[in-house]
Amino acid sequence: MSDQGEEAASAQWGPPYLLYLGSANDDLAIKTARGLAYWRPHWCLGQHRRDDCAVTLDLPDMDIVRAKAAGASTMVIGVANAGGVMNDAMIADAIAALDAGLHVVSGLHQKLRDQPEIVEAARRNGRALFDARAPRPGIPVGTGARRLGRRLLTVGTDCSVGKMYTALALEQSLRRRGLPADFRATGQTGILIAGAGIPVDAVIADFISGAAESISPARADDGWDLIEGQGSLFHPSYAGVSLGLLHGSQPDALVLCHEPTRRHMRGLRDYPIPELMACMEANLAAARLTNPAVKPVGIALNTSRLPAQEAIATCERVSALFGLPCLDPVTMGVESIADNLVACFAD
């Protein structure tokens, strides 16, 4: 977990974290901070909220000085404004954190490294800056060369259907079984949770599969890489990202993620959600290019918009259709998918 920018190459960012919520006024705006607090609670000392902040993560409220005194190493700007830009208050708070001796990392579109006052404050304090949405330099072109290790990729019928959550839940489940398992992050929230990764939607197009190869290198410990999928092969805006990620991941196993009440692709009223079986088949067909032995091991549904009974019935219906475990990772856990994964790949 280290700064990969040029401006403080020797300084290390990492937990314990102060989560900066700023002036956020709805839950969507603090999605990144919430993900970190949910998946890495032991890393999160407290939250920093301005007076007009309307949301909370139920962490201790701390200002920068108190967080530093309590042992915080890094302030995480885990809030999204409209357009992902930094306002003046946020810039001032980032500088104050650096001056107090904290590293600063951000999941915003607008980069810390593009704010000269922030870059200067990091330099004068010898602190690290890290932009989770900025790919590191030097990502290679994908080679398709077969590599050791076992990899699972979460794929989806659409964007925002639970691909990150499912991969993280599987990491947790496998680790609890004593199996080596590592979540591999491909988006800014996942990168802050993992402390590493590449935002694949932000790399240059020729390097998508190379980015996927980089984040899930060969491993020889019989463990699993749980790779966070992005987008959908059926999303006309982003399918290229999904395909390059699929090829570079060389997945041994796929989990298909889906939101059963959604009627059209995110942001595109004219594009219906693909049929589940067709979506699984298309992902398997594409994945076979780099791993002919790829297997589907489960389906993860986001049933948050369904009554509980209907959620269970939907999972049972999909499970019967595919002959695979189907569940909602949030309300039902992922144990049956993890069971099936382990069973499918028992040597």
Next chain:
Amino acid sequence: MSDQGEEAASAQWGPPYLLYLGSANDDLAIKTARGLAYWRPHWCLGQHRRDDCAVTLDLPDMDIVRAKAAGASTMVIGVANAGGVMNDAMIADAIAALDAGLHVVSGLHQKLRDQPEIVEAARRNGRALFDARAPRPGIPVGTGARRLGRRLLTVGTDCSVGKMYTALALEQSLRRRGLPADFRATGQTGILIAGAGIPVDAVIADFISGAAESISPARADDGWDLIEGQGSLFHPSYAGVSLGLLHGSQPDALVLCHEPTRRHMRGLRDYPIPELMACMEANLAAARLTNPAVKPVGIALNTSRLPAQEAIATCERVSALFGLPCLDPVTMGVESIADNLVACFAD
């Protein structure tokens, strides 16, 4: 045809061209210049070769001063060194061209705009710089929204199998028939030939399909956009680019390009060339997401490594297999594919 960089926004580059070959010592190095001389001979006044240049385009040799006096507007650096970098001689020649009053455009990986002396020379002379491998800023995310016009995309079993040549040959054939037709460029050589376009492999991954939508906007004149394909859905390094380009193009028609003697994907010995029918089917299936009515209209083979009789026999065999015209655009022309295209879309 205008400069899209920031450093000379009002200056216009364009023909007549002086093609700069520098110290090139093999034909592959001058691929870009050769494409321009072949497809736009009336734009090319002459060639500029250094004393150690070992190749020729059979254009009049001209130094910069003579080219300017003969009416040249722009010097095109149409040569590729190892790594695409600019050596000192090339930088000096670019500056000399700017000082003589020529605009300078380049197809090199290394950018003109990243050479401070070149940027300064352009500024002091009020001349334009254009890097054909640098996407313009502000490319939008693809929307998948249906747009007017007719579009043909060339797709391929692999990289470097004739996708640009085929699209340009179809433009020429349709124009000779009096039909409105425009080649739409997606790579640096094509961009210099067209005088416009976006290098889709160099855009940020989230914007691949948006780039394709941008270069082939709605048209209402019953004409055709002939879009230059890139890579292959079966190339594990670059398939994401190919898929995004396919979705953004919303092609009405596909032409599949192939090199029948190639045994494995370019640069990847472990990946065999896909079977022709499977490749066509995969491209059609993916294209249907944004244009359910897409049709295959022909197959273009690069038969340069086959004896003439075998080339003809191969085309006949593939034609019978698909029930579509199949030909080598270089040795046989593309008239039968153009005939089929016009027939398939006669209203």
